[in-house]
Amino acid sequence: xSYLLRLVLPDRPGALGAVATALGxxxxxxxxxxxxxxxxGSAIDDFVVELPPDKLAxxxxxxxxxxxxVHVESIRPYAGQIDPHRELELLEALARNPExxxxxxxxxxxxxxxxxxxxxLAEPVAxxxxxxxxxxxxxxxxxxxxxxxxxxxTRPVSSEDDWVPADxxxxxxELAVTPLGPAALLIGRPALRWLPxxxxxLQHLAAxxxxxxxxxxxx
Numbered sequence: 001x002s003y004l005l006r007l008v009l010p011d012r013p014g015a016l017g018a019v020a021t022a023l024g025x026x027x028x029x030x031x032x033x034x035x036x037x038x039x040x041g042s043a044i045d046d047f048v049v050e051l052p053p054d055k056l057a058x059x060x061x062x063x064x065x066x067x068x069x070v071h072v073e074s075i076r077p078y079a080g081q082i083d084p085h086r087e088l089e090l091l092e093a094l095a096r097n098p099e100x101x102x103x104x105x106x107x108x109x110x111x112x113x114x115x116x117x118x119x120x121l122a123e124p125v126a127x128x129x130x131x132x133x134x135x136x137x138x139x140x141x142x143x144x145x146x147x148x149x150x151x152x153x154t155r156p157v158s159s160e161d162d163w164v165p166a167d168x169x170x171x172x173x174e175l176a177v178t179p180l181g182p183a184a185l186l187i188g189r190p191a192l193r194w195l196p197x198x199x200x201x202l203q204h205l206a207a208x209x210x211x212x213x214x215x216x217x218x219x
Contacts, residue, residue: 001050001051001053001077002031002048002049002050002051002077002078002079003048003049003051003057003060003075003076003077003078004046004047004048004074004075004076004077004078004114004192005046005047005048005049005060005064005072005074005075006036006044006045006046006047006072006073006074006075006192007019007044007045007047007064007070007071007072007073008042008043008044008070008071008073009042009043009044009045009067009069009070010041010042010068010069010070011038011039011040011041011042011043012069015067015069015070016033016045018067019047019064019067019070020033022063022064022066022067023047023049023060023063023064025063026051026055026059026060026062026063027051027052027055027059028049028050028051028055028059028060028063029049029050029051030047030048030049031048031049031050032046032047032048033045033046033047033048034046036195036197036198037195037196037197037198044073044195046114048078057075057077060072060075061075073193074191074192074193076190076191076192078114086112087112087201087205090104090105090108090109090112090205090209091205091208091209091212093108094108094209094212094213095212098212098213098214101209101212101213101214102120102132102133102213102214103120103133103134103135105118105120105133105135105180105185105209105213106118106119106120106133106134106135106136106138106185107135107136108135109135109185109187109202109205109206110135110136110138110187111135111136112205113187113189113198113202114189114192115136115187115188115189116136116137116171116173116188116189116190117134117135117136117137117138117139117187117188118134118135118136118138118185118186118187118188119131119133119134119135119138119139119141119144119185119186119187120132120133120134120180120183120184120185121144121146121151121183121184121185121186122182122183123149123182123183123184124146124149127145127146127147128143128144128145128146129143129144129145129146129149129184130142130143131143131144132183139165139168144163144186145163146163147161147163148161148163148177149184150179151177151178151179151180151183151184151185152178152179153203154176154177154178154179154199154200154202154203154206155176155177155199156174156175156176156193156194156199157175157176157177157186158175159172159173159174159175159188168188171190171191172190172191173188173189173190174188174189174190174191174192174193174194175187175188176194176198176199176202178199178202178203178206179206179207179210180206180209180210180213181210181213183210185202185206187202
């Protein structure tokens with residue numbers, strides 16, 4: 001089974017290798033490593049690892065914790081694909097397929113940010129934002145309450161507010177929103193908080209994508 005493991009590592013030579021060695025001792029196969037954020041003295045990395053069926057997820061936490069200065073921030077099952085799909089490739093795909101750019105964007109954002117889903121939303125009418133497209137395992141909704149509007153600035157949105165569907169809250173969904181021209185992208189991912197560096201990356205991607213996606217029709 002695959003897991004997404006978010007670790008806070010001391011920013012010193014050999015720390016990443018030591019973690020990789022420790023995870024290997026419990027039979028973990030590291031599929032990918034992404035540096036999500038750096039700050040003075042530490043770094044936050046996302047590891048996607050494959051664990052043998054006879055091993056428990058707790059073994060990953062215990063193994064990582066054997067390295068001095070390493071903190072396990074979160075761990076969750078991961079069913080996404082590991083591929084080289086990055087921002088530039090997504091933008092190229094949008095430009096090649098303008099007629100289907102909104103679902104392509106939503107699906108690409110969900111993959112890039114290891115989210116459960118992403119929704120492209122129109123500007124709200126009477127407090128409801130119409131769903132223009134969905135990606136990943138997007139909930140089948142025609143509209144979403146939008147008391148959080150406007151979409152700018154790019155930011156996390158509380159999943160504890162009254163408008164949030166109960167199943168999103170129950171799954172510990174971490175929400176983020178960013179403007180997409182006059183529209184918005186709402187992204188949800190379970191049990192993985194949004195870091196400032198991720199929000200900045202999301203904001204830049206959406207700003208560029210807005211120039212190659214069609215403006216939504218106004219109701």
